[in-house]
Amino acid sequence: MSGYSADPRIRWTEWIPWVLAIGFFFALPEYLSLGARVLVFILFALSLDLILGYAGIITLGHSAFFGLGAYTAGILGAKAGITDPFIQLFFAGGAAALLGLATGAVILRTRALTLLMLTLAITAILLEIANKATNLTGGADGLSGVQVAPILGLFRFDLYGKTAFLYCLVALLLGWWAVRRIIYSPFGAMLTGIRENRARMHAVGSPVYWRLVLVYTISATMAGVAGALLTQTNQFVGLNVLGLEPSGDILVMLILGGVGRLYGAFIGPVVYLVAQDYLAKQYPEYWYLGIGALLIFVVLFARGGILGIMDKWLFSKHKSSAKASAP
C-alpha cells in the first residue's frame, strides 16, 4: 500500500528479485537471452501497472508505445546510422512520450469501453503503418541489421546475451526505482485517489484529466524505452511489437502477477515467458492452452494475481502463528 499512511522504506523482500536476477546471471548463462527478454517485459509491465494499477486507466493499446520505441531504436540503428544505445533509448522514450501526450490528451477524456476501443485503435493504426512503410520498417519481414554500438564504447552486445542481460537489468533497476518513488509520492497518492473515487478528486480541486494525461505520458515513455531495449538486445524489430497481441500479452502478464502491486509486474512476465518458452518447446501447437488455463484460474480464484495468493497465504500463516503465540 502507498499513500500518506504508508511506510516507504524498502523492505527486505523487495531485494529478492534483484538477488534472483544476479543469481540467474551466474547460474544459467545459456538462458541469458530469454532472461533479457523477461527483464524488458517486466519494465513494460511496470509501465502498464503505473496507469492501470494505480491510476485506473484501462488500456488495450499499451503496445503502441512499446512498438514505437522499438521501431524508433531500430530505424535509428539500421537506417540512420545512429548506433549509440543511450541516444537510441533517448529518442525512443521521447517519441513514445510525444505519442502518449498527443493521444492521451484526446482519448483520456473518455472512459471505460470507449477508452478501451480508442487505445486499441491507436496501436492498430501504428501496426498498419509499420506494415505498409516497408522502406523504413521492413514491413512484414521485420527490420534486421540494427546496429548498436558498445555501451559507453566498452561493452559489446555479445552472442550469449551477457551484456544485454546486465544492460536490461540496470535499465529495469532504474525504472523500478522511478516507479516506486512515484507510487509512494503525493503524486502517486493522488493517482490512487483518482482510481478510488474520481468525483471526489474533482471536488477537492484536482484537475483529473490533466493528471491522467501526465501519468499516461510518463508510462508511455517507460514503455517506449522498454521497446527500444528489446530492439537493442535482439538487433531486430518485427511487427509483433505492435497491435492487439502484445497489448493483450502484457495485460495478461500483469493480471497473472497482480495489478497495482508493483511486484506483480515482476512475477507475471517471469511466469508467462518461462511458461511460453517451456510449453512452446514441449507442445508447440498447444502452449497457449496452458497460459489460458492459468489465467482462468487466476481470474476465478485469485483476483489479486499470483502475488495476491502469496499475500493471502502469508497473511493467514502470520495470523495463525500470532494466534498460536497468544496466551
Next chain:
Amino acid sequence: MAVLETQKLCKSFGALTVADNLDFRLEPGARHALIGPNGAGKTTFVNMLTGALAPTSGRIFLNDEEITNKNQAARVGRGLGRTFQITTLFRNLPVLDNVALAVAERRGDALRMWRPASSHREIIEESRELLAKLGLADEAATTAQELPYGKQRLVEIAIALGLRPKVLLLDEPAAGVPSADSKRFLEILEKLPSEIAVLIIEHDMDLVFRFAQRITVMVQGQVLVEGAPADIAADKRVRDVYLGEATHG
C-alpha cells in the same frame, strides 16, 4: 458584497424545469440554510454552484468573479468547498489519506513525485489537526469504509475543510445520522471558523433552525421565501408547502 451570488439561474432537463430564475446571495460569514421539500431542486442548485452541472442559463459569481464557465477544480481553487449528500469518500483508503489528498491539492503539492507522501510532514500535520478538531484523531489509520456512518459524515466535512474554503456548501451533512448524534453534529458545525460562509441544505429542521441565521425556502425550482428563521417559521406559505408536509412525514 456577497461571496457567492447567482443571477437568474435556470436548469431544465427537457421539459422539466428544476431551477427557475434563481437569484441567490450568500453573505460573508453567513450561516445560511436552503430548505424545501424533496424534488425542490436543492441538490441541482448545489451542483450548479460547484460546477458538477452546467446551468441552462444565468450566471454565478464567487467573490464578484464570474465562475459560470469555470470547471469544478477552478472553483475549488477559488475557495468553494462542498460535501456530498451521498457519502463520497475514498472508501478503501485510511481516513488520514482521505483528508491529506485534499490538503495536498490545496497546497499545490499533488504533483510532487519524488519524496514519499508520508514524509511530507506539513500535509500530514495539517490533516491530523483537522481530524482532531472533528474528534476523529483516533480513527486516522482506519479505512473510511470501516467507520460508522456518522463518522463517515464527519470525514466528508474534514475533507472539505482541508480545502480551506471561503464558501462551504454542506449538502445534507447529517443525512442518515442517527438523531442521537445530530446534537454532536450541530456542535461541530457551530465550531466552523466564522470567516467561512456556510450554505447548508438539510432536512433536519431542528438542526436548521438552531444553526442558520438566514433561511431560503425552495419549492419546485423557485425561491418561495427568504428570511430570518423566526420569519420563516411564522410564514404561512412555508407551513403549507413544507413544514406542514414535513410533520406528516
